[in-house]
Amino acid sequence: MRASRHLIRLQPLPQLPRSRHIHATTLCAWEKYDNERHFEPGEDVLKRVWHGLTYDVKRWKRRYQQARDDAFKRNNPIAFAKRDILDHELLPHRTEVLIIGGGLTGSSTAYWIKERFRDEDFKVTVVESPDKLEHSRTMLSNGAITQQFSIPEFIDMSLFSAEFLRHAGEHLKILDNDPPDINLLPVGFMYLARTPEEAETMRENWRTQIERGVKVAYYTKSELAARFPFMNFDDVIVGTYGLENEGLIDTWQLLSAIREKNISLGVQYFKGAVESFLFDRIVGAPEVHSRLGGGRDADLDALQKRRIRGVNVRPQMVGASARPVRTNMIVNAAGPWAGEIARMAGIGQGEGLLAVPIPIEPRKRVNFVIHAPDVPSFDIPAFTDPNGIFCRPQDAGSNFIVGKIPTRADDAKTDHTNLSIDYDDFYNNIWPVLVSRVPAFKTAKVINAWAMYNDVNTFDDTPIMGEHLLFTNLYTMAGFANYGPQMSIAMGRLFAERIFEGAYTTVNVRKFDMRRIMHGNKVAEPLKCAV
Incomplete structure (x- = not known):
């Protein structure tokens, strides 16, 4: 009787049909942070020591698992667990x-x-x-x-x-x-001078730039008119134009x-x-x-x-x-x-x-994007007018980024905490200057605008x-x-x-x-x- 029970116990179990179900495994949480308690030196010494010991064990375990799961480091996970593994602490x-x-x-x-x-x-x-x-x-x-x-x-x-x-x-x-x-986008920058004092300063700066290896041309009024016939230089004496290493x-x-x-x-x-x-x-x-x-x-x-x-x-x-x-x-x-x-x-x-x-203070600056189909977009430079109005081609099309460099007096009157955009500033102060410099801007239309903060050294x-x-x-x-x-x-x-x-x-x-x-x-x- 004792033998028969032993034989029955040794008999293999019958093969049961495999049930189909979803097998769940632990996910590798690459973005899982450890929001652990931090103890300053001298704060609750016993808890700080215990936390440090347990936290190191958890960190070593995590680094070992990450190195083991990496196909390139699987041969020796212990060695790779000590380096080249990013910590996933909150900070x-x-x-x-x-x-x-x-x-x-x-x-x-x-x-x-x-x-x-x-x-x-x-x-x-x-x-x-x-x-x-x-x-x-x-x-x-x-x-x-x-x-x-x-x-x-x-x-x-x-x-x-x-x-x-x-x-x-x-x-x-x-x-x-x-x-x-x-x-x-390669494009040359143009700066203009309207008075003899500005012209002399520009010439001295041009000499300094040439000595440093800058490729920049120094044009007189007649040379500017011949080089850029679609622009108005009646009030200009001289100007400079970049020939190389300039763009957007x-x-x-x-x-x-x-x-x-x-x-x-x-x-x-x-x-x-x-x-x-x-x-x-x-x-x-x-x-x-x-x-x-x-x-x-x-x-x-x-x-x-x-x-x-x-x-x-x-x-x-x-x-x-x-x-x-x-x-x-x-x-x-x-x-x-x-x-x-x-x-x-x-x-x-x-x-x-x-x-x-x-x-260093945050100072509000506003840029306007305008569409001017009549302006020769491939020939116009990125110019800055002596009164602070600037114009930059946005791309190779007919869109331009324009704005104004404020003076210190204008900057003091601006509310720099408000990033709202005043479109009247474009139509009253920027657009007339653009049209006087490039008459083709008279058909320009504003299509976008944004305000930002500049880091200005006051x-x-x-x-x-x-x-x-x-x-x-x-x-x-x-x-x-x-x-x-x-x-x-x-x-x-x-x-x-x-x-x-x-x-x-x-x-x-x-x-x-x-x-x-x-x-x-x-x-x-x-x-x-x-x-």
Whole structure:
């Protein structure tokens, strides 16, 4: 009996028909973030130690699984789990370079850093606020490229950027993908002078441009009339016209190409807003000086000894709180909001070196798109009238982008908080000047318009480039409002030279840092060069 039961137990089970149903497996959540609790040093030591140990285990496990699932790294997942795996935290707790602003200036800086030093452990993080980016110059400018400046450094920077943009498809190509197209439209820029003083200034600037290798023609009134017979030069004495390395680009296409290239190089982009800065704590310094009778000076001395160690960033997610991100270098490339970022660090709100602000402010600018079928679109230059009215071909058709460079008096009267468009400004102030210069514009019609913010340096209208004298690891790169994307491309390269070689080697832009503002030395650009 015992044997029979044993035999029955050893009999194979009958084959049952397979049931058809859906097999569910765990998905690889590539966009899954870890919204973990962050503990500051000294805060709840036991919980902080326990959280650190458990969090490291979870991170190692995730990295191992990702390396194991990767076909190219499956042979040795343990080795690959330690590197080349992106962390999926909501924000990194540590990065080498933190760039505030994801526009052309910030993205170009990240590109040149990673192009120069492609170490995976050298993290470059870009924090951007999409709500502000959509109103910035990067997204909405007409993307002019010109070298007709009076400052030699600006000429050299524009020449470098023009050469880069000429071969942008090769520089920004990703593996076997097609080269990106930035829609480069070659067109010469024209500037006019109506008075003998303006003519003399233009001639001096032209000589400087020729010495730097710029291909630009210097025309008299009769030569202008012969070269451009459809334009009116009755009130003009002389003019200059670019013959090479000038044109228009699609800044949005350029930014997209740079961002995609940066991501392939390991640059991390995060959406969020910087709320404050992190400083080193100076323990005991005020008390020691107070006992010596320092009083109020003791607090100022402690402020002078602080060092920026990072920022607090609020991710753009519902219910997310601000998180600290520690870094060695911070680049303030926030464009129109660079002055606001600087004030978070106390710049311009203290005494001594902190009393001098970074005078970058958002200024409203309006562009109108007009359709003028009678204007010879292939022959007309991108001209700027002496009174500030400019005209740029939008494409190879009959559409043009026009606007006005406001004077300081006009700028003071403008409500820069309101981005609404006043179409009467075009019909009353811009259109009559266009018709007087090019009579064929009398049949033009407005088909589109937009308002944007330019990052304007209210001190002298030229960019601020360089580190702060007190916080030497905080770099400001803003104020490129009237100079276009060519300055952003070149400045990114110069910053990479500054941090890796300790000096600007291609173009020396040392005179454009905060020292000139502290000493009250303005660097003026006499030509109106809105781009």
